Amino acid sequence: MSLLNAFRAATALTVLVSTSAFAETLTIATVNNGDMIRMQGFTEDFTAKTGHEVEWVTLEENVLRQRVTTDISAKGGQFDIMTIGMYETPIWAKNEWLVPLDDLGDEYDAGDILPAMAGGLSYEGTLYAAPFYGESSMIMYRTDLMEAAGMEMPDAPTWDFVAEAARAMTNKDKEIYGICLRGKAGWGENMAFLTATGNAFGARWFDEDWKPQFDSEAWANTLNFYIELLNDAGPPGASNNGFNENLSLFQQGKCGMWIDATVAASFVTNPDDSTVADKVGFALAPDTGLGRRSNWLWAWALAIPAGTQKEDAAKEFVKWATSKEYIELVAAKDGWANVPPGARKSLYENENYKEVPFAKMTLESILSADPTNPTIDPVPYVGVQFAAIPEFAGIATQVGQEFSAALAGQQTAEEALAKAQALTADEMEAAGY
Missing domain, CATH: 3.40.190.10 (Periplasmic binding protein-like II)
Incomplete structure (x- = not known):
């Protein structure tokens, strides 16, 4: 073996050992809605980029709510990431049950999240769950x-x-x-x-x-x-x-x-x-x-329970799944009509998405809901x-x-x-x- 080839082999082995040493297997609880099912089909992209594997626990909506609430309140530790919404997030954050998501980096562009979504998924001004999609x-x-x-x-x-x-x-x-x-x-x-x-x-x-x-x-x-x-x-x-x-x-x-x-x-x-x-x-x-x-007004969002032993890997997944890049990944494969809607301002400024027939009505519906003044x-x-x-x-x-x-x-x-x-x-x- 030449010196160059030996160096390449050693380098490859070092990378492999390094990746496997830090790779985690994340357990994620999610709802059996179509966008979440679609996300599971893209997780090979996440694994290829990070080395982390994902195990999905996909549940009907009522069952999901019960399972994640029971687990987090009892500190059961079954899940590294939970799919929750605007109801649970501020209550659980107040109880210190969730990891704050205020350090996802400049490239994540948290300021691009629609204010209605960021507000409902925050506690005392700090984001505790990242919206995968938002809806009215x-x-x-x-x-x-x-x-x-x-x-x-x-x-x-x-x-x-x-x-x-x-x-x-x-x-x-x-x-x-x-x-x-x-x-x-x-x-x-x-x-x-x-x-x-x-x-x-x-x-x-x-x-x-x-x-x-x-x-x-x-x-x-x-x-x-x-x-x-x-x-x-x-x-x-x-x-x-x-x-x-x-x-x-x-x-x-x-x-x-x-x-x-x-x-x-x-x-x-x-x-x-x-x-x-x-x-x-x-x-x-x-x-x-x-x-x-x-x-x-609602968002299905990804949150990390406090006490997980895999916080860094979990944050990598949350960043990946709720990023602008993930939206582009779905658009490239399944078309703009099938990207997760309602979470980011930039989506509704995108000329490709403006051509989607329901985009305008979705945004108008989201903007017309007022959680601070909901009733007559x-x-x-x-x-x-x-x-x-x-x-x-x-x-x-x-x-x-x-x-x-x-x-x-x-x-x-x-x-x-x-x-x-x-x-x-x-x-x-x-x-x-």
Whole structure:
């Protein structure tokens, strides 16, 4: 062997030993949404750049919330990175359960994150979770069915228009349902939708003294309207349907309208997955003329639990997955319509992305949601589709079960609201409010 070749071999061996000595295997808990599934397909790029391997724990939304909450509160240490949202981040950061993400470097450009996302994922001005994608909610609708019904969707419709259109588009004999909405119980499932919808109807979770408001006329109007609409124009078994179930129904051509996360737009317009990809329009979530729309504000974000033994490697993954470069990586392979939306300002300044048909409506929906002023009457909490207090998740899960049971016909709306009022009052009193 020549001296040069010997040097090259020794150098290669040194690099290999160095990489393997510092390489980690990261365990990441994430939700089974399409963008997260897509991210898993790109992790070879991360491994090639860093040497770190990734093990995925992919869970349904309600299960994910339960698993990561249990693990981090008990300091279980199962995960090196968790997928969490705007509700958990400030609460967990206050408890010192999360690693601050204030040292990701100039090249990461944290200042490029949309202010609405950075604000919701920070505590006392420090970022504790990096947004993989951000979302609001909006109407996705079948343009062909709307035209056949003799109606035209406004950019900013009312709930009365939506209800009229949903009933006009319904043809149950052909398994076409005018509207698909979340009915599956869960604080981040049916209660995310119903809390945001309640805002538009003048409802609120609590008054300024933290007294529950489910005995109000506004909540009665919200829940009765929702149940009647789905009974008339929704699919059978609507009480079992969450985000993924309704996405599947829409892609199969069975929903005239679907009001849900803006992030779904890329999946309903993808011809590889959607039978109605070329027949989809978009509009803002509806209102009732009272000054609030029914759209929420959320980010699925990556956070690092305090106490992980792999903090440096975990930060490398967070930087990779939420970077501008990752967006370009997805765009190069899957097209600009399929990049994770709603997180970075630069995406909405990109000329390629401006041509995506739902980009403008997504940004308008995100910007129109105000977590500091979510309701018509004043409230003591922050959050559009949730109240940012530790007790909310447990209470809203129970309330969601009552509302889902009412939708399934197992009790009346009035009975569900009475139970919601009583259980919320009991829980808040026990918590010392």
